[in-house]
Amino acid sequence: xxxxxxxxxxxxxxxxxxxxxxxxxxxxxxxxxxxxxxxxxxxxxxxxxxxxxxxxxxxxxxxxxxxxxxxxxxxxxxxxxxxxxxxxxxxxxxxxxxxxxxx
Amino acid sequence: xxxxxxxxxxxxxxxxxxxxxxxxxxxxxxxxxxxxxxxxxxxxxxxxxxxxxxxxxxxxxxxxxxxxxxxxxxxxxxxxxxxxxxxxxxxxxxxxxxxxxxxxxxxxxxxxxxxxxxxxxxxxxxxxxxxxxxxxxxxxxxxxxxxxxxxxxxxxxxxxxxxxxxxxxxxxxxxxxxxxxxxxxxxxxxxxx
Numbered sequence: 307x308x309x310x311x312x313x314x315x316x317x318x319x320x321x322x323x324x325x326x327x328x329x330x331x332x333x334x335x336x337x338x339x340x341x342x343x344x345x346x347x348x349x350x351x352x353x354x355x356x357x358x359x360x361x362x363x364x365x366x367x368x369x370x371x372x373x374x375x376x377x378x379x380x381x382x383x384x385x386x387x388x389x390x391x392x393x394x395x396x397x398x399x400x401x402x403x404x405x406x407x408x409x
Numbered sequence: 410x411x412x413x414x415x416x417x418x419x420x421x422x423x424x425x426x427x428x429x430x431x432x433x434x435x436x437x438x439x440x441x442x443x444x445x446x447x448x449x450x451x452x453x454x455x456x457x458x459x460x461x462x463x464x465x466x467x468x469x470x471x472x473x474x475x476x477x478x479x480x481x482x483x484x485x486x487x488x489x490x491x492x493x494x495x496x497x498x499x500x501x502x503x504x505x506x507x508x509x510x511x512x513x514x515x516x517x518x519x520x521x522x523x524x525x526x527x528x529x530x531x532x533x534x535x536x537x538x539x540x541x542x543x544x545x546x547x548x549x550x551x552x553x554x555x556x557x558x559x560x561x562x563x564x565x566x567x568x569x570x571x572x573x574x575x576x577x578x579x580x581x582x583x584x585x586x587x588x589x590x591x592x593x594x595x596x597x598x599x600x601x602x
Binding site for chain 1: 564
């Protein structure tokens with residue numbers, strides 16, 4: 307049986323999750339926590355995809371979520387690799403400290 | 410009627426779990442605790458997937474996100490020893506937090522307004538009337554495997570090229586990360602050796 311909970315509720319909850327993630331991304335200065343906030347935002351978008359895929363009866367939405375998950379995994383691997391090599395040189399660096407390219 | 414009530418209970422429980430975990434991610438001062446909050450959020454999203462009949466994605470969510478990505482986060486936190494609590498009371502840039510809060514509330518308000526405006530075009534599927542859209546094989550809707558079968562058929566027919574390209578993406582990501590994090594010997598050391 308398909309959910310009797312309205313699909314728009316899922317969209318609103320996902321919007322709330324996305325807003326929390328965006329707020330955290332702007333406010334936190336620890337690069338690892340900023341990465342976690344990006345994951346929150348990706349999950350919010352995935353939840354929107356699944357909600358609309360279910361309510362519109364179109365499986366393509368779930369396929370999109372599958373690809374988003376693959377890309378998110380690759381993104382986390384590369385991002386954490388960059389973070390490891392940065393923090394190895396400069397332990398305890400925050401996002402504000404990384405301003406070498408600033409003109 | 411009972412199943413409807415149950416669905417509401419599951420929805421609200423999973424939403425509280427998800428949003429509580431998300432607040433934990435941005436409010437906990439210790440990155441390890443933030444990662445645990447992230448796990449809570451990911452499980453809440455997985456529960457939402459299950460209640461929306463996306464069984465395969467729920468399983469992948471648990472295995473890939475909660476299983477692999479969060480473990481990777483915790484591994485990096487402990488490898489680098491950055492699990493010190495950071496002081497959140499100081500603001501690095503003076504008015505950034507109020508502006509970020511305004512942005513977040515505005516973002517949520519915009520999306521919520523769009524959802525309200527879209528109204529019924531989002532689709533309101535009531536219980537007992539399965540969707541009869543071209544993408545779904547109605548004959549398999551009662552089958553427990555139907556979600557995985559539909560997803561696999563869609564993935565291996567319509568999106569085959571993209572699926573193959575993801576393998577290239579993963580190989581490139583792994584090889585690139587190995588190159589990035591490798592400790593290259595210093596030029597002077599190689600000369601001495």
